[in-house]
Amino acid sequence: MEELLPLSWTRIEGIKAVYRDILLPVSRIHWVTFADIPHDFSFQILYEDLCRTYPDGYLIRGCTPMMAAFFHREKCHLVRSGAEAVLDLCKPHMNRKTVTASLNRGNKHGHVEEITVNDLTIRRFEAFRSKTTHADKPQLSHVFRQHLSLDNRIFVFRSYSGKWLAVITISRRARFAFHTELMLRHRNAPGDIMECLVAGIFDVLKNEGIQEWSLGEVPFVYPDQATSEPLNPVEKLIKNLASSSKYAYDYETLYRFKNKFTPVWRPVMLCTFNPPTTVLLAELAFAMGFTNLLAYESMMIVKKLLNLR
Numbered sequence: 387m388e389e390l391l392p393l394s395w396t397r398i399e400g401i402k403a404v405y406r407d408i409l410l411p412v413s414r415i416h417w418v419t420f421a422d423i424p425h426d427f428s429f430q431i432l433y434e435d436l437c438r439t440y441p442d443g444y445l446i447r448g449c450t451p452m453m454a455a456f457f458h459r460e461k462c463h464l465v466r467s468g469a470e471a472v473l474d475l476c477k478p479h480m481n482r483k484t485v486t487a488s489l490n491r492g493n494k495h496g497h498v499e500e501i502t503v504n505d506l507t508i509r510r511f512e513a514f515r516s517k518t519t520h521a522d523k524p525q526l527s528h529v530f531r532q533h534l535s536l537d538n539r540i541f542v543f544r545s546y547s548g549k550w551l552a553v554i555t556i557s558r559r560a561r562f563a564f565h566t567e568l569m570l571r572h573r574n575a576p577g578d579i580m581e582c583l584v585a586g587i588f589d590v591l592k593n594e595g596i597q598e599w600s601l602g603e604v605p606f607v608y609p610d611q612a613t614s615e616p617l618n619p620v621e622k623l624i625k626n627l628a629s630s631s632k633y634a635y636d637y638e639t640l641y642r643f644k645n646k647f648t649p650v651w652r653p654v655m656l657c658t659f660n661p662p663t664t665v666l667l668a669e670l671a672f673a674m675g676f677t678n679l680l681a682y683e684s685m686m687i688v689k690k691l692l693n694l695r
Contacts, residue, residue: 480647
């Protein structure tokens with residue numbers, strides 16, 4: 387298999403890498419959020435190209451342990467930010483009793499279908515997003531591909547009357563590997579349909595000869611199978627801060643859902659050529675919209691308390 391790119395970076399048929407970045411204003415570091423990388427780019431070629439493009443240094447999130455180890459040998463600093471749930475498409479991930487029970491219930495409401503990406507699909511997708519469970523909250527930015535494009539694939543769970551009840555978009559991480567971008571559920575959808583959607587995509591990718599599919603990262607979690615070393619001071623700080631803000635971002639529920647499919651949990655690493663400081667972490671939290679989400683949920687709690695009086 388090709389060397390796996392960071393989360394939400396994609397492999398393309400081409401000869402030139404295309405990078406998207408954000409300049410963090412205090413540390414003056416370029417956070418390379420997304421990239422389209424040619425299939426024949428090895429880590430060595432990618433490293434050399436990044437150094438030419440960002441001579442003053444850069445930061446990448448969502449790196450695999452293999453990529454992180456390579457960049458660490460080049461004096462890059464590493465921080466574990468969570469773990470991604472990886473499904474081996476040659477293994478029976480859908481045979482667990484809790485999953486089969488969900489499939490039996492969910493499939494009564496409709497079926498899974500892949501939709502061709504075109505202008506009409508994109509418009510319908512954006513309309514669907516406005517009716518999803520968390521649509522009214524501030525959204526995270528730059529951590530997954532928010533908008534549907536020709537580089538993505540989209541699968542929907544459609545009711546028998548034609549209504550979209552859930553959507554998952556995926557991107558190609560390597561020739562034989564895909565990564566989940568968005569998992570969206572209509573606010574009035576019945577239960578168990580997301581499990582049906584995962585199972586349907588699993589079967590499609592398996593039949594195409596794809597080797598692995600990542601359900602994506604769960605930040606701030608460090609399952610035993612994904613952690614071989616104790617957390618360093620920066621990682622402990624991240625975990626403690628995340629634990630105190632679970633009311634704003636319920637990563638534990640996300641972990642339980644993805645863990646239902648018995649994935650392999652693979653560490654997700656932050657790579658930076660500048661030492662990771664609290665200022666840098668705060669800049670990242672602000673740039674990805676986590677601070678906005680935290681402020682919004684805190685305000686909702688205050689409003690509820692005031693209404694109780």
